[in-house]
Amino acid sequence: MDFEFPYAKPSIEAADKQAVYDALGEARLTRGPITERFERAIGDMVGARFVVAFNSGTSALWAAANAAHISAADHIITTPNSFIATIAPALSCGAHLRFVDIDRSSGNMDVQAAKELLRQPRSRGRTVIMPVHFAGIAVDMKKLTGALVDPDAVIIEDAAHALGSFYPSGEPVGSSAYSQMTVFSFHPAKTITTGEGGCVTTNDEQFYHRLKLYRNNALIREKPDLEREPASGYYEIHELGMNMHMTEMQAALGLAQLTRLPLFKNKRRSLVQRYRERLQRHPHITLFDEAFDTRSVYHLFCVQIDFTKMGIERAAFMQKLREAGIGTDVHYIPLYQHHVIKQKYGDQTASFPHMEAYYSQTLTLPLYYDLTEENIDYITNVICNFPTENRI
Numbered sequence: 001m002d003f004e005f006p007y008a009k010p011s012i013e014a015a016d017k018q019a020v021y022d023a024l025g026e027a028r029l030t031r032g033p034i035t036e037r038f039e040r041a042i043g044d045m046v047g048a049r050f051v052v053a054f055n056s057g058t059s060a061l062w063a064a065a066n067a068a069h070i071s072a073a074d075h076i077i078t079t080p081n082s083f084i085a086t087i088a089p090a091l092s093c094g095a096h097l098r099f100v101d102i103d104r105s106s107g108n109m110d111v112q113a114a115k116e117l118l119r120q121p122r123s124r125g126r127t128v129i130m131p132v133h134f135a136g137i138a139v140d141m142k143k144l145t146g147a148l149v150d151p152d153a154v155i156i157e158d159a160a161h162a163l164g165s166f167y168p169s170g171e172p173v174g175s176s177a178y179s180q181m182t183v184f185s186f187h188p189a190k191t192i193t194t195g196e197g198g199c200v201t202t203n204d205e206q207f208y209h210r211l212k213l214y215r216n217n218a219l220i221r222e223k224p225d226l227e228r229e230p231a232s233g234y235y236e237i238h239e240l241g242m243n244m245h246m247t248e249m250q251a252a253l254g255l256a257q258l259t260r261l262p263l264f265k266n267k268r269r270s271l272v273q274r275y276r277e278r279l280q281r282h283p284h285i286t287l288f289d290e291a292f293d294t295r296s297v298y299h300l301f302c303v304q305i306d307f308t309k310m311g312i313e314r315a316a317f318m319q320k321l322r323e324a325g326i327g328t329d330v331h332y333i334p335l336y337q338h339h340v341i342k343q344k345y346g347d348q349t350a351s352f353p354h355m356e357a358y359y360s361q362t363l364t365l366p367l368y369y370d371l372t373e374e375n376i377d378y379i380t381n382v383i384c385n386f387p388t389e390n391r392i
């Protein structure tokens with residue numbers, strides 16, 4: 001069903017369409033100079049030495065896991081408040097997953113709890129930390145990495161939500177100032193879009209080469225990795241990769257969108273401000289801490305609603321909003337509740353009281369560039385005037 005106000009929507013203008021059209025007239029439709037320009041533009045914006053574009057954020061996460069040689073011996077420390085794509089590569093190679101409970105003021109991994117976990121001795125493998133910058137609010141990476149004792153630890157940031165955000169220490173998310181690699185998504189719901197798409201930023205040349213290798217079916221054509229002398233038509237395969245290239249049309253759209261990111265950011269922030277004005281006095285609704293607003297791009301606008309006190313179950317409330325033309329969603333079902341995790345680790349619900357409490361209340365309301373303040377007033381009126389006779 002199409003909503004008048006979906007929870008997320010890309011903003012596509014004439015310049016975006018023209019860029020895609022122009023790219024279709026170029027000699028190469030994939031693996032060409034527009035993708036290289038898009039990679040450079042992202043790198044310049046976030047202050048990273050290397051950027052590798054992919055055909056989705058999911059692909060970018062698989063490539064990052066491959067570049068870091070994540071194996072069954074490793075321990076992955078991450079948040080349960082994320083999408084399956086964050087952990088799928090690690091899970092599939094048999095690594096041990098350790099979730100950290102969340103901080104309900106941001107929806108992010110609780111850094112203090114993560115630090116305590118990092119202090120616990122381990123008998124084997126490396127520590128791999130995968131923070132997720134939920135809804136665009138950056139995790140305090142400086143504080144988190146200050147607790148690292150494992151010299152071989154690897155940090156891969158899932159910044160699918162956070163292109164345009166900043167850490168509390170001031171660097172842009174994606175600078176990889178505190179990590180080996182940072183992953184972005186350009187899915188249409190995200191802050192900029194390429195249709196489908198993603199990228200990895202890194203300051204490490206070795207990771208950069210491995211990311212490019214994996215993206216291109218692991219084809220080796222040059223020394224020093226090639227065992228024989230390079231020759232036309234000759235390549236070697238030493239391991240398995242995938243075809244995860246971004247097309248030139250996607251990269252052209254990404255470049256056009258990137259020029260509008262400052263506009264997107266300002267608009268999203270002012271809409272969040274409007275939501276705050278309209279919802280902050282609601283007795284049963286809690287918003288994320290306002291302190292994050294100035295450094296967050298806000299990909300999602302998630303509120304926590306005490307549905308028990310509202311007298312309605314979440315699914316029924318979502319249906320009421322749907323009838324009023326308002327699309328909502330739930331971010332996220334705790335990762336440990338998915339069958340694929342439960343069959344390996346059993347029921348972990350009792351270990352994550354904050355995630356459980358958050359999950360019982362969370363609801364994502366519409367937030368995107370083309371929304372107006374009047375639209376927010378309409379949405380918040382529907383929520384605030386929710387009739388008491390609907391109580392169950």
Ligand SMILES: Cc1ncc(COP(=O)(O)O)c(C=O)c1O
Nearest residue numbers: 056057058083085160185186187
């Ligand atoms: C936190 C997170 N990580 C990874 C992904 C995967 O990105 P993509 O949809 O571009 O594959 C998403 C996408 O929704 C996400 O929200």
